[in-house]
Amino acid sequence: MVLLSGKMLFFDSTHDLRLRLYKPASPSTTKLPIFYYIHGGGFCIGSRTWPNCQNYCFKLALDLQAVIISPDYRLAPENRLPAAIEDGYMAVKWLQAQAMSEEPDTWLTDVADFSKVFISGDSAGGNIAHNLAVRLGAVKSKSEAEGPKEAFLNWELIDRFWRLSIPIGETTDHPLVNPFGPQSRSLEPLDLDPILVVMGGSDLLKDRAKDYAERLQKWGKDIQYVEFEGQQHGFFTINPNSEPATQLMQIIKTFVVEKST
Incomplete structure (x- = not known):
């Protein structure tokens, strides 16, 4: 009986x-995390090909019912830190490229849920996992991870903008980036004026904006969320002169009138 399928890339x-x-x-009826x-291996020894590592990956795949990814990374002393961290980052970037390609x-994309990605590590690998979490900042939303690469504002451009604009050494969890x-x-105790999110x-960026609106709504804030199906960033x-832009203008006018009285 074949329980697992594997592939090396x-x-x-x-x-x-x-x-x-x-x-x-x-086969699973739902996509897998x-x-x-x-x-x-202390950054100096170790390999994903070691029997104990491979056996653990077998167990992870079966017990978690998940797609397991076990990457190489360069070892010291020939390749001192941060080489291993950079290699871990490239392994994650590979996955992001698959999501947007x-x-x-299809061996991966037919079964994998790109909105559910977990990064773990053993010993030195745990250190790499921590540093990846710090470097990557907040987890990409589903719309960011699976959005079309040809979009006017694509993930690569968003990532570049953040890296060029946030304070050096900070991540996208900085308060000016992630409220x-x-x-x-905390925004919960603040007396916020009415807000319109479109x-x-x-x-x-849709998922983040929607989450922002939903959280404020739960806290009783006067916030209205409007979404235009099929429209890209900055469509208006x-x-x-498009129909969605015309509809939006009317929504803005109504909001201004209602909140001015």
Whole structure:
């Protein structure tokens, strides 16, 4: 009886780095979460090919009913830190590229849920997992991870904007970026003025904006969320004479009138 299916791929050909994927052989009625396992070894020894590491990945795939990704990383002393962290980051970037690719590897994409990604590590691998969490900041929303690459505002551009604009050494959990981040001031006790949030249904930032509106609504704030199905980021300025843009203008006018009385 075949319980598992596996596959090995390059994720960084420059450094000859590969990753091994594992998934349950039996088809699932729902898509599976993705779980990274990064091996240990004090950054100096170890390999994803060690029997104990491979056996653990087998068990993870079966017990979690998940797609397991076990990547290589460069070892010291030939490659001192942060080489291993950079390699871990590239392994995650590989997955993001699969999520946005027009020609993805269907062995993965047919079964994987890109909105449910977990990163773990053993010993030195745990340190890598921590540093990836810090570097990546807040987890990408479903709309960011699965949004079309050809979108006017795509994930790569969003990521570049954040890296160029946030304070050096900070992440996207900075209070000026994420109003619900760990260091952000609580908005619940504040007496906020009325707020109108408008998003295009295909905007990669949609999930974050919707979450913002829903949280404030739960706290009793006067906030209205409007979503235009199929519209991209900035649709009302890109095509100001379109029907959605015209509808939005009326919504804004109504909001201004109602909140002015």
